[in-house]
Amino acid sequence: MAAEMIVNMTKTFPGRPPIRADFRFPVEAATVLILFGPSGSGKTTILRSLAGLEWPEQGSIRYLSRTWLDTAANMRIAPQDRHIGYMAQDYALFPTYTVAGNIAYGLGDLPAGDRNKRVDELLELFQLRGLETAKPRELSGGQQQRVALARAVAPRPLLLLLDEPLSALDAPTRLQLRGELRSLLKQLALPSVIVTHDWAEALTLGDIMAVVSGGAVLQVGTPQDVFSRPADAEVARVVGVETVVRGMLADLREGLATVQVGDVSLTAVAAEAIGPEVFVCIRAEDITLEPVGSGETSARNHLRGVVRSITSLGALAKVTVDCGFPLAALVTRSALGELNLGIGAPVKAACKAGSVHLIPRR
Amino acid sequence: MNWTAIWVTFKLASLTSAALLAIGLPIAYWLTFSRWRWKFLVESIVALPLVLPPTVLGFYILVAIGPHSPVGRFYAEVVGQPLPFSFQGLLFASILYSLPFAVQPFATAFEQVDRKLIEASWTLGLSKLKTFFKLIVPLSTAGLVTGTVLSFAHTLGEFGVVLMVGGNIEGVTRTVSIDIYDEVQALNYAAAGQTALLLLVVSYGVLLAVYAMNRKVWAAWPQK
Incomplete structure (x- = not known):
């Protein structure tokens, strides 16, 4: 057996x-x-x-x-x-x-x-x-x-x-x-x-x-x-966590970690020393979508990408953005219209360093 | 003072509490852990001696162990002597009469043992019997002592059941409480008073010990 x-x-x-x-x-x-x-x-x-x-x-x-x-x-x-x-x-x-x-x-x-x-x-x-x-x-x-x-x-x-x-x-x-x-x-x-x-x-x-x-x-x-x-x-x-990707810790100083996910570099808050291999976890509701070419904000991570899929969830919609890795974002349906988001549309995804969670992988 | 009556009484009380420790533990365990829906029927029977007049209990025991009942006849044939008006008959009646005084504190103590500890013991491979002796008993010592001491004290003072089942045979079934009654009937107030005082002091001392232990004022008692 x-x-x-x-x-x-x-x-x-x-x-x-x-x-x-x-x-x-x-x-x-x-x-x-x-x-x-x-x-x-x-x-x-x-x-x-x-x-x-x-x-x-x-x-x-x-x-x-x-x-x-x-x-x-x-x-x-x-x-x-x-x-x-x-x-x-x-x-x-x-x-x-x-x-x-x-x-x-x-x-x-x-x-x-x-x-x-x-x-x-x-x-x-x-x-x-x-x-x-x-x-x-x-x-x-x-x-x-x-x-x-x-x-x-x-x-x-x-x-x-x-x-x-x-x-x-x-x-x-x-x-x-x-x-x-x-x-x-x-x-x-x-x-x-x-x-x-x-x-x-x-x-x-x-x-x-x-x-x-x-x-x-x-x-x-x-x-x-x-x-x-x-x-x-x-x-x-x-x-409750939609984006989980593997990453490598590139740098860690003053509580801020730089993580490499493929070609993309992300900034995360890291309270403790962690090994080089990590899971990068981001909740979809922590991602903001902006039109390409919008100005800088306080968010540390701005990722250019292309919309791959849109799933309706009642008043909200889950948008998957390909920005080197698939990133899920949760936005309202009205935002979807105002940003003119459709499959293949270019978009910028932003999230704060504090919303990027690193879990050590052994 | 009638030292023979005192000896009979203490022998009866000691044997009764010893027997109740042996009989009461499995009954209390079953009452605590059984999930049988009609369990309350047994619970009520165990508690019955608390409310029943001793004469009623004594009457039924007398009938049950008498020469007209199969139990009484069987006992008389095997032992060669009838149960009523013997020390053994009196012991049997005392055990039934004091049953709730032992079983209820035992069961209360078992109920207070955290189920999770018992489950942990089972998953570690210990049978229900081993779990009982290695885990439940050590966690229930206060309740076990309370039940044993209470049944001892309760037997010391029993009167109605002794009179009904044991009669009043000097050196066999004549206990302290009967002796006091007899002395009063004979207007020997001094002798009755001495024996009564002894019973009062012993009973109070025993209860003091139990209550002190349950409030943990005795530093000598291991803290749990």
Whole structure:
């Protein structure tokens, strides 16, 4: 059987619309699937169903050669027998156990020597040395997150399930741990499913991304594909970032970065040091379209291009401008007329440096 | 003071709370975590001794374990001695009578354990039984102590059920509360007063300990 995860399930909570998930994706040693969607979209329910903590009333879940759920065959594998690592949003560390006790909790079947060795390895890998005997309430948010992750991976699970792994942290810690988490996941060579509503997290951590909204999986693809080519208006609304292109950092000084996207040079605000390879992300509503030959404005980026497509979205229209790379802009229909925009028309696209978001790509 | 009655009473109370710790834990676990829609039927039965007059409870227990019931006959045949008016019969009745005093604090403590912790334990491969002993019990110590102590204190002071099921046999089923009643009937107010004071002091002390523990004024108690 192909190394795949195949999910087809329906779960209904009383008084709410059903949550349906129907997707499959290939699993390799370190594939990270992102379940992306706004809160209440059903993404956490899908993750909990993968963990065996929710029982869909109908459907099946297969992972590699194992069947975890098949309601037609009345088959339900308990969470204990799925060999998964699961991390809840608030980490759910055991308050009566120490850091080492938490990590060793799932290793009860190992002989004491092997157990201690494994705990020791994880303390090292997750930089928790010196905190072995601390209780969870004595730890900072970032430390708690690392303990929870160490505990989840300690029994060497087949699949790691993380529910909003960074959302309980303050913003600076979140930024720092986002990068760390990515390299940890690759180092552990452990397939993972991560729930998030943060597009920067999706781009940093994900290999494949499933967009969940209104209790349904709308699109599955690489994060870059999903962001730049949403399957429909609903996906576009949910992801909120229409332009995602690869770029190379050319210069970084005084918090301003110059990024090269093909032949085009863009200026962006960069708060932190980032690697040379980046994703350049621009929201369509941050782009202003101007007639060619208009004067300079305070916007740092002015890109000449040609209109490639126009999609009507009610009062607004999405205009894709080819300016060396496809750039999506959201303008009103009246602006469309005043600027005389049609397919093939020349136009100038402007956006502020602060609207160009750089996400490190590893 | 009637030391034999005091000994019988403390033996009865200790065995009752020990038995309730063993029986009450699974009942409380089931009441807390079962999703059975008719669960409230069982909850009501467990709470029944709180409102039922002890004489009514005692009457039904007496009938249930008496020689005319299959249970009573079976017990008498196996053990060679009937249950009513024996210490074992009294113990059985005490366990039923104090059941809510143990089960309700247990169940309250279990309810307060965060479901997410239990789920984390399951995903780490621990069975429900192992999760219970490794996670739920350590997080519920205060409730477990409260339930055990309350059932102990409640058994110390029981009167109606003892009279109905145990009778008044010196050294076997004659407890402190019966002894006090007898002394008063015989107008021995001094002896009754001594025993009553002892019961008052012990009961108050036990409740003090429970309430102090639940307010965490005891630094000796491990903080959670």
